[in-house]
Amino acid sequence: MAALPKRIIKETERLVSDPVPGITAIPSEDNLRYFEVTIDGPNHSPYADGVFNLELYLPDDYPMCAPKVRFLTKIYHPNIDKLGRICLDVLKDNWSPALQIRTILLSIQALLGAPNPDDPLANDVADDWKKDEKRAIEIAKEWTLKYATKKD
């Protein structure tokens, strides 16, 4: 395997030395481009008190193309589908090489705090959300409790 670009090494170091509150990202031992990530659900959101596991992979072209990020924990959210894929512009066409792992994870955390059913990835969830927001938020809370509670 090719040596790791300096940028990835420095980003990883900075993630450790200057961690983002509510977010962890730990590189895997056998592949330093693969990160195990946790994101705390934002307060005052249906995901509050939940801890969500994600995986993040830096492709060969990183930072010229976006990291690949996916939720591993089941989550009820209009912009996240059954496979954990995330609909977020900065992970696609609006990616910029000046963005970093930390900024991307912050954007994902922000997405949890602000679901956008008008730009859905999970159409069924988005439909529920638009039809009966209260009910949808209840389901999201239930799922958070069921799948995303901290294991002490």
Next chain:
Amino acid sequence: MGNVPTKETRSRSNTDSSSVSDFITSGGAVSIQNTIAASSRSSQRRNTTSFNGHQRSASSELRRMKRQQEKDNALEKHYHQLIVKFNEHVDGGYLAPFGTYKSNLDYNCDVVRRLIIEGKLSPFFTPLQDFDESWTDEELYIILKQLPLHALEPGFNDEEEEDDVDDHKIHKSSNFYKRQEEKSKLKALIARVKEAQKVEEQRYLESKATSTDMSSRDLLLRLYRQPRECPICFLYYPSHLNVSKCCLQPICTECFVQIKRLDPHPPHEEQANANPNEPPLPHTLISEPASCPYCASPNFGVTYVPPKDLCTGIGGIKPSQYKQYTGNGDITDEEDEKVSRTNKKTPPAMVRRKSATPELITIDMIRPDWETKLLSARNKLARKAATASAIHASNLIISDSTESASGVTDDTRRRRGSGETGRRRGNTAGSASNSNLRSIEDRMIEEALRLSIIDEEIRKKKAEEEEAKK
């Protein structure tokens, strides 16, 4: 292999070589007799039944070969221009990238090299992986002297290793074999270039002590004593980097040449995803200029101001002669004059312009082929769509396809001829007008549709015959 001419075409090019270029410029017609022998080979390769109408003309075969040769030569030249050469020096930097990135190196080398020599874009400086302000000049100098010309990692990926559309097909198209051939050619080329970089590295090592092309201690310290970290690659460079036009953020040249338009794509990705069964319409494919990576302003561009006290390498004094480092980078007028006096051997044509107002360098300037690429992506999609509709149409076509097929094909050959000259005109013009491109594109789509329908007719006819024999 697919390019080997048949006897007829070969003899033609041997006896009267000037006619080859005549054909290319005029796109002229060749008599039908020539075409039959010339094309039987390619028809067989395609696994389709050979029949009169469906054949390449000799002139188009020649044009194709010549085009292939030009393409090969251009690629060879391109990759060789990615080799960092220690005597291609500008102000302590080089004309080729260090090798931080292993892909997206498809920028136009001629343009970038010229911009660097003219002082309009920062040279490719060798990056420092780390920097510590507490280093003494001596410590820094030792590190700088040990820097290689090019990243120790081998240079390039085998780029554009896309999955081939035919990989899963049992009957591969002739294009499949062509693509395979090109892939292995590219692999061999990359291997040669990597080897050439190694040789260059060796030469660099061997001449370090003696060559006047080596940067002096003063030059190295002048450049790297107060380096700046590029916000994209996180590597340290001499502080006078390129800066973004919109928000004045620094960017090294190696990162700058990575920024390019997105590949041609449908206008709204989400919609395409939502309905994967309906491919996007070819003409709707778009590709926008890249935005600034820092502030997302559209149409990213940078400016570069070369430092006045530096003029070494191409068009300047020998890098080994630079003796201006005063410890804080300040240069007196007197010393400035000394520089210009030592500047004798400069060939007049190569003298660098250090213009008062820096020029805006956009990402489209260093990849002027984006328009051609968009066009070919649309064309590819159109072919796909045409195949799909041809399969659909063939279900509607009943019998007596022989007459109609040959009728159509005669027409097709004429159209193909005009289509190709049209395309070439578009290429050489560089920036063909939009309307011109569109009409060429329309013709190409039409052509793709026709060929697909004919192929499908032949296939059906053959199947019917097989059926009848039983």
